[in-house]
Amino acid sequence: MKKRRRFVVNGCVQGVGFRPAVFRHAESCAIAGFVSNTPLGVIIEAEGEEEALAEFSQRITGSPPSQAIISSCITEELLATGETGFSIRSSERSGDLLAGMPADIATCSQCMAELFDSSDRRFKYPFLNCTDCGPRFTIIRELPYDRERTSMHSFGMCPACQREYADPRDRRFDAQPNACAVCGPGLTLLNSSGDKIQTDDPVVETKRLLEQGVIVAIKGLGGYHLCCSAHNSSALNTLRQRKNRPHKAFAVMFSSLEQIRDYCRVSSIEEKELVSPARPIVVLALLAFSKLPVLVSPDTHDVGAFLPYTPLHHLLLEKSLPLVMTSCNRSEEPIVATEEALVPFLGTIADYALIHNRPIVRRCDDSVVAYSGEKRVVLRRSRGFVPYPIVLLKEGPPILACGADQKNTFCMTRGDKAYLSQYIGDMVEYTSHLFYGESVNDLMKLLGIDPAIVACDMHPDYHSTRYAHALGKRSVVPVQHHHAHIASCMAENRIQGPVIGIAFDGTGFGTDGSIWGGEFLVVDLKGFRRVGRLKQYPMPGGEEAVMHPVRMALSVLKTEGLEVEKLSGRMSEKEMGLLFSLMEKGINSPLTSSAGRLFDAVSAFLGFCDTASYEGQAAVRLQANARGQTGEPFAYDLYSTGDLLELSLGPAIREIVAGETAASVCAVRFHETMAQAATAMCVQLREQEKIGHVVLSGGVFQNALLLERTISALLAKGFVVYFHSLVS
Ligand SMILES: [Zn+2]
Ligand SMILES: [Zn+2]
Structure with missing residues (x-):
């Protein structure tokens, strides 16, 4: 006898290919019903024989897509309706919008295989992606997450891409940034005057230029990098002089884990972090006789290493020596993310620019993580982690916490979740103030809240403090800086105290x-x-x-x-x-x-x-x-x-x-x-x-x-x- 069962699945299950995975499991288990994104989570109604239902249930929780994280799955018995066939229903557009917004995800192994397969129609296409990988946070203009509300909106899909997008059996089903060389974004190489350089392959030409020792501004996922060969001391020297950054370490992108091992000691836990979908920069100890010039990180025996996280990076690093990739900005200003903002850098700091025509909606710097033995130290939490929340011990009213002025990030809470912003930077520059204000408004909109309580630093002269007061909210709560430090650590460890806090x-x-x-x-x-x-x-x-x-x-x-x-x-x-x-x-x-x-x-x-x-x-x-x-x-x-x-x-x-x-x-x-x-x-x-x-x-x-x-x-x-x- 057939039975019908409802599953309400919560966690990170929207925008990560969960529904198509459910569809495929339903087909192979001969289950009828539907799956839908709703404000309550992903809802599945499944109808079939008990044995099939058990197998289906086991597969949903046991083999979710690689980026999905299931925090809860509640089941409820329903009456069988005699439904046949399984469908994916379109998203309900209300409620918790941010649940549908994943962080950016590094290129998956299947896309990688296509990228380097000369018989594939996306061979060497620098913007390929799928339901499991690709840009998310940095291209979404508004929620719910659909192509028309992303910066891919202006690229109409070609028939081949459209077919993949519409086919629940395809691994690109519902992949909003789906694209190919026929219909998707493309690259342009510019010289120092901003003129287009005629070339059949901008990537190959860029690699040739980098080998010659020039500095190229390269548009990435969350902003521009300034890029040069990590082995060319004269290029490194030039970059340091032009950026007025004599000593602070540069991050280095390596082609593969194997290449990193030629330069650095990598523990198994560091390896896991390096290859994780967030692909942060991981601070690693250099080998005793490092092959990297001292100029990469003159103050330490470490290097901030990371792996390619977009197809473009994979192409640039293919058969290449490591590349220095440092944020394109002035000192602690926000990272440059538009061609307009790039102009002052071209011809002054960068000799060339490799740009593309997919706009970056949200700036997002690379994240930085270090390990002390097994202990993880997050030096900067941004790309790959934002906008995922930190889950708090208990629910509370919505609060905007404005953060401090140095190395700013701010935070907004809703219910039992704390949403931290991407890395904003130092609040000394006008551009940081603008970025800050935009980002606060953006997060309020995404969360659908307008917090009545605003916490700010006790420092009377901080820009963030003045911002808090200028919002004109009912309640502005100044918080002592080090109290906030200890409280944040208690929050992430979900403890109530009392504790002795060492700040x-x-x-x-x-x-x-x-x-x-x-x-x-x-x-x-x-x-x-x-x-x-x-x-x-x-x-x-x-x-x-x-x-x-x-x-x-x-x-x-x-x-x-x-x-x-x-x-x-x-x-x-x-x-x-x-x-x-x-x-x-x-x-x-x-x-x-x-x-x-x-x-x-x-x-x-x-x-x-x-x-x-x-x-x-x-x-x-x-x-x-x-x-x-x-x-x-x-x-x-x-x-x-x-x-x-x-x-x-x-x-x-x-x-x-x-x-x-x-x-x-x-x-x-x-x-x-x-x-x-x-x-x-x-x-x-x-x-x-x-x-x-x-x-x-x-x-x-x-x-x-x-x-x-x-x-x-x-x-x-x-x-x-x-x-x-x-x-x-
Ligand atoms: Zn993929
Ligand atoms: Zn296409």
Whole structure:
């Protein structure tokens, strides 16, 4: 006797080829009924013999398409209707639109095979894709996700593509960006004046130019890359000069995992991340005798490596040496994504441009991930991960959280999900402000909410703070920067607290008006209490000190009563005198408890970085110099001051300044000291507060060595330790 059963499937099941997969399973199991995308999830009604239904049910959950993630599948028995045949019903267009919007997906293996199959009609077609792979987030103008609402709208499908698109048995059924060389987007190569270069094959010509050592701006998925050969020192040098980026590491795209292994050490977990559909940049350790020029990543022994994630990348990298692929932008401005915005770069930074005529609707930078052993550190969460939400412990009212001004991303919650934006960048430039405003409006529209509660940083002068107030909402809630750090880590770990939060960070506005950044907070769902901090030092000249680590070295030496003459020759006497008097008089020398600035001071004192060309450079170099070294922690002090516990690394500084330890050994011992000192603080706080759970957050914990040492020191003392692995 036939039975009918309803399945309501939720998770990431829309826009990833789930319905055609269900259709194929239904056909092969002789099941009648239908499948439909609805606001409640994917609904399937299936009718057939019990045995067939069981097999069908097993296949839906057991062999979903590669990109689908099933979080729940609820079944319900219905009365059989005698229906014959199985159909895919068109989407219901209401409710949770964002559920239908997947992240961009790297080219799948079947498309790859076609790309390099000379008998295939899409042989070497740089925009091929299918139901399982291709652009999504970056081409969707509006939801629901249908071709007419994507930037593929202007490309009418040829009869062959249309047939695939309409055939539920075809692997391109309902693939919205489906295209071929006859009907789809195409490439154009431009010279430095923006004139079209006549060539039969723009990819081959681009590869030839890259081999000659030029810089080409290449339009990708979420924006333009500036691209040059990773083996050509003179091209690298030119790119660094033109981009005014002397030291910060460039990302390198390799043709294959095998090629990466020729250059880097790759653990199995790193390999998994590299080949994942999100294809982030993964920071890998270079082999001892690296074949890459030092200019790729002058400050470290690592390289940000990634694999091709579009057909165009696969073609560019085919039989090619690795290519540097760095975001096309000026310093921390948003990535360039239109031909109009590219104009100022052409002829100044890029010698050529390889463009295409499929517009990028949403800019999206490459994501960056690093591993410390098995621990995943997300340095930038963007392409491939956005717009997938982080699932929260409980539901709440919709909230817009505006984020901070440096390396901004913002967040919007709906129900029990937190949707983080793509990477916006530093909010110093007008272009970032525009991108920010557009992206906030965009996400509100996609989520169909208009949050009445807006959270912003407590810093009164942040652009994001002013933006929050300008929205004119009922409730604007200023949040202390480091409280937000710890809360975000609790949220992704789905814990309620109370916890001891260690926020080791650059700088953030504190509730007492001073600059925080080395804080120990007791945090629960209701709020936070500051219970400890690192010893404060003045930042002579204010924020400028961030880019002049040697100023922090001067400040620490002076405060600790050590000879500042140790720094003579490292800055002019005039500058030193001026900074000295600023500190003496307390002018423009705000006190900070920042861990980041303390790392700066030590790194500068050891001679690794007097002036930084990017934020955090001194700490990056300190960590790089600690590589391969071991050592015991230096001494430190832990004492009460008022109602706070304070941790002073003064004794460590004294040992370092004594000069009896080699700089690289000092580097590793300083990391170890920070880890041990923070743990000692937590031991004291555990007695005082009766809390044994510790949460680690803040930019300084992007330092994998510090993170690893701190976690292991805390575990050794019996703490339960939480840290980030999904967001940063
Ligand atoms: Zn594919
Ligand atoms: Zn076509």
